[in-house]
Amino acid sequence: MSVHHVNTASDLQETYDLLVVGAGPAGLSAAAVAAECGLSVLLCDENGSPGGQIYRGITEASAATKARLGKDYAAGEAIITRFLATSACYAARASVWSIAPYEPEVGEASGLEVGVSLAGAARLIRVRRAILATGALERPFPIPGWTLPGIMTAGSAQIALKTAGLVPSGRTVIAGTGPLLYLLAAQLIGAGASVNAVVDTTPNGNRRRALAHSFDFARSAYGLKGARLLAQVHRYTRVIRNVMALEAAGDGRLSEVVVTYRGGTERLPADLLLLHQGIVPNLNLSLASGCASGWNDRQATFTPTIDEWCQTSVPDIAIAGDAGGIIGAEGSALHGALAGMAAAWRLGRLSEAERDKRAAPVRARLRMALRGRLFLDELFRPGDDFRIPTRPETIVCRCEEVTAGAIRATMPLGVRGPNQMKAYLRCGMGPCQGRLCGLTVTEIIAQERGVAPGEVGYYNVRTPIKPVALKELAALPQSDSAIKAVAGFVEKPVSASHPRTQE
Amino acid sequence: MFRRLPDHKGDLVTFTFDGTPLMASKGDTVAAALLAAGVTRFRTTPVSGADRGPYCMMGVCFECLVTIDGRGNRQACLTTIEEGMRVETQHGAATYPTGISA
Incomplete structure (x- = not known):
């Protein structure tokens, strides 16, 4: 078969x-x-x-x-x-x-x-x-300048490598947090690409919180892999830590990455910036x-x-x-x-019994596979300032080019959640349908209102969830009642015994 | 911005971008083919006219929209390159021939 x-x-x-x-x-x-x-x-x-x-x-x-x-x-x-x-x-x-x-x-x-x-x-x-x-x-990573050509996600570079054998050429900076950051750096270095710097935005406080789960992590498959990756990346490229702010600059395309870390600000010349702060x-x-x-x-x-x-x-x-x-x-x-x-x-x-019997060993393996997840979630939880932009000029909704400043300035109109914000500013109404701004808009509103994001909610997402050509929709077969609801009548096929009538 | 690894095997495919003939590797997505050819700007936005290029390469961000064989709003990262394809920068919102004359 x-x-x-x-x-x-x-x-x-x-x-x-x-x-x-x-x-x-x-x-x-x-x-x-x-x-x-x-x-x-x-x-x-x-x-x-x-x-x-x-x-x-x-x-x-x-x-x-x-x-x-x-x-x-x-x-x-x-x-x-x-x-x-x-x-x-x-x-x-x-x-x-x-x-x-x-x-x-x-x-x-x-x-x-x-x-x-x-x-x-x-x-x-x-x-x-x-x-x-x-x-x-990949989670939205709203920093000033992140819409410039030359800025892509870490995942996109991996896809280019997997599907087309492409690796970055020119000056490359990888920035953010999460296991993929170091995995990608190691893979690119291994493939002969030059990685000029890894900018690690993992908040320092995370390490303390993650420590509570470190025993499970050390026993997990992730533990050893992670240690090897870190050692490898450190050997071949520069790693910048204690990062407080990140910005991309350039005229029409990326030319430099501006990193503010404890001790100063540095402008790194770059042709490609790969961003990543976990997946959602x-x-x-x-x-x-x-x-x-x-x-x-x-x-x-x-x-x-x-x-x-x-x-x-x-x-x-x-x-x-x-x-x-x-x-x-x-x-x-x-x-x-x-x-x-x-x-x-x-x-x-x-049968229920057969389902449970087959599921038991799968559940046991799932428990093993999930061991170490809590540690990863805590360690790589992106910092507030990287999820909820503070600089007003930062674009939040890339499609409609709505900035963090515009969203905050609209709050006094009495906005309670993202759907009202959408009505005022069109954020989330472009072709990506909120995929690249939804979480950010929710969290900005929650921050402004001083409530939990769960209380603010998310965009009402409606079908079609992918753009569909109107001619495709128009060509779908319609029921008589649907046609009648729109047109007010249904055209009957013309035949001798059923003369054409309008209802 | 990207280069092809020497051990990547694939038959060559020719296509054009804004009229310039370019080469791709068979099986490439249009986005990968353009990146390999050194193209960074795929479109300009309908809102401010700013330049944009691919961001996610997996079909969620819609930043890589281009015009392919005369049809706009095509996701370059989800479309496989084909011999003779005519790819163009998408300027602002896509326009469609309506077939209706005034």
Whole structure:
């Protein structure tokens, strides 16, 4: 058996038992487990090949690339091989832009209706359940000048390396906090790229808080890896610590990185600045689908509310992997497997006893994989000044070019949350749909109001969560009642026995 | 800003950017191909006209919007380069031919 590749919207079936969104470790595992249990599964993913961002490009990667990226990257192959051997349907380069309860014109509502775009055409299909494995994105890093060409995320440089064998040339500075910062620095140095400086913005107070979890961390897989990386990076490049402020400068493109640290300010000439301060769940699809979420202070982000079987507040929707709160690649694969088993149980393919029996060893491995996470969360929690910009000229919403100063100046109008702010300033209304400003806007408002971000809330995210061409939407089949609601009448086909009438 | 590692294997693909012929490696995204060719500005913003280039390379930031074969608002980081592709800087908001004459 092997997966069935779906290449056009018309190749999609009318219905599937299960939709999985995202082909990273969580989505691949969820889809594989569910398909092995006998469910008809559709896996939709935006990229051209499976693996998500963490295993991006691995099916096409050369031996040299794999060697360069190490065995954590190569681990993705087993997950992909397992998925490709199932009977699931796989739609690469497909965007899922809507998930809503299916409410037929007659009969009872059941399952979900899903809007998918593929190869320039849109389709509405029905599924009984959905697992959202939309992964994570890099947390916004709003510093003055961060919109200049020449400033990219650390993750983007890794993607360029994984998919195209590209490494930075010219003067390169890597700045921020989080495990990926040093991993990327080590990978780039290993690939022969020059890294002029690593600017570490980890707040000093974090080390003390993280210490409480250091025993678990030392015993975890992360511990040894982390120590090796630090040693390697320190040997080959300059590391600047005790950083208080960061700024990018240049005319039309980046020319220097201005670093203020204890002891002074330095202007580092640079052609490329790679920013990173951790990853946060990619929430747009779960929010637009109505899944409840809450503020997670340890990870300084909103995370969806899910139970031990990945079930959300919406009856037919589950969330697996980093999309449900950051748990890393290994944890995500195991989490996805649990979500797949739960789907098979809910759709009658696994008994409760069988589900629990299969889940037990997976849960044990998940506990091991998550060991050390608390330490990482505490150590790499980005400082307030790097999450909540203090300088008024800092752009917060990149699409609509709304600054921190404008947001703060609008507060006296009585703004309670991001949706009112959006109405005043258009922040969050551009094509990225708030992905690069949502958390920042929430936290600025919370700071100004002196309340917790959870009380301020997040943007109301609505479908379509990805831009869809109007002609794609217009070409969707419409029900008679929908046409009547808009046009006021339904044109009947002309025939002898049914003369054309207007209702 | 970026260079290709010598051990990266891939057939060559030719395309144009603002009319200039460039080479890419088969399988590249349009964004990777442009970065490898030394292009840093992909578009100007509709709000202030400021220059922008790719930021996330994974489809979430929409900073890499370009015009491809006459169609605007294409995400360069999610589109695979193809032989003969005509890629152009997107100036401000994308415009579409409506086919309606005044």
